[in-house]
Amino acid sequence: MNVHTSTETETVARVLGEATHRHFGAPAAIEDLSRQSGGASRQTWSFDAVVNGERHALILRRDPPAQGKTERERAVAIDRATEFRVLRAAHDAGVRAPEPLFELTPRDGLGEAYVMRRVGGIAIARKLLRDAPYEAARGRIAGQLGEILARIHATDPATLPPLMRREAADHIAGLRRSLDALAQPQPVFELALTWLDRRKPAPLDRPVLVHGDYRTGNYxxxxxxxTTILDWELAHLGDPVEDLGWLCVKSWRFGAIDKPAGGFGSREELWAAYERAGGGTVDPVRAHWWEVFGTVHWGIICLNQAWKHLSGSIKSMEHASIGRRAVETEVDLLQLLKQGA
Amino acid sequence: MAQDRPTAAELLAAIADFLREEATPALDRTEARLGFQMRVAVNSLAILEREVRLGPAADSREHERLVALLGRKATLDELNRELARQLRSGERDESDTALMTHLEATIADKIAIANPKWR
Known part of the structure; x- marks a missing residue:
């Protein structure tokens, strides 16, 4: 983790003051500016803008000029301008997504950046799964996630910016390239990728907006x-079942292993809510395929996170330690392949 | 020459215990972000303690199984590279029971070091 200096905070505050003034058409006082946890490369800042006596709770999403992104992140993550337009389309389509307000310009000098409204709530799974205030919410989350996902997938493609189309075969090829780049033999991941390759679902005639990182921790x-779905930077066009499978990967259950839907409900509960809200009928075989895929995907992301540290692009004990989590997905994959052969 | 006690595993365990029980609570009171980082560090030390204790035997079991499975002698890394190649090409797959027995044993040893509580 980088320690950001007061100089950086002062610069961000000054630029936000000017940009917020432009957007609201009146002078803005910037208050309570603070950097949220998160990577060095993709920053999130929280602040309030007081304009004509009215307080606006806002978030700055910002990529400083290139640092710390792996090849794979550059290949799969969308830029901030595209993310802004995806948020706009999703928000306008009635998805519970943050409302994007305005983009910063190159002359502002903060890198790629935009400002959106801040929504209440917490994302910390440990608290959501165990703390008393969320007891009533716990029973609703799986169904709500199904409903919201149906709405994301129904976003009119004509309202979206150009996005990469990624089908099953593209994903498999991408993960194999990652393994080749890491140059460390991974028999279980190779086994799973060949299993996936032999059973891959046919591409859809009409791909939909896929969130790409729809999981506990990101809402x-x-x-x-x-209250809201966050982290749209992996949005692409593809198979809607990809998001349903990813949400059920065991790594996001945080101990609630008997509740596959993000730690909060059954797969069937999630699928039923998705179908009731207008999503297509969920084929359990296709959903299983995407859950296996998601599990390999997360395992290889763990290796890539460690690689950021090992390659020297980010000096971070936290990133390094994530490499040792990859084996959790190997355990899960051997279980999944036994179930669904 | 053998080192004196504590062994590597004993020393790692002592460091982890000190950081967990004394340093972490103090950090939590003054600098919550560093408290979180310290938990990551303590967890990593616990992995190393288990690796020092269990790793060598796990590696030699894996090596023996691979020699039997692939029918040739080479280093652990070379054998794993060959296995990975066969799995990518599809020459072997999950229908091979000897393969699956090997992988289950290998992953059981790996998770016992990285995160024995994982289910």
């Missing part, structure tokens, strides 16, 4: 349930 919850 906010308050006492009433899910």
């Amino acid at each position: 906010l919850v308050d006492e009433t349930g899910v």
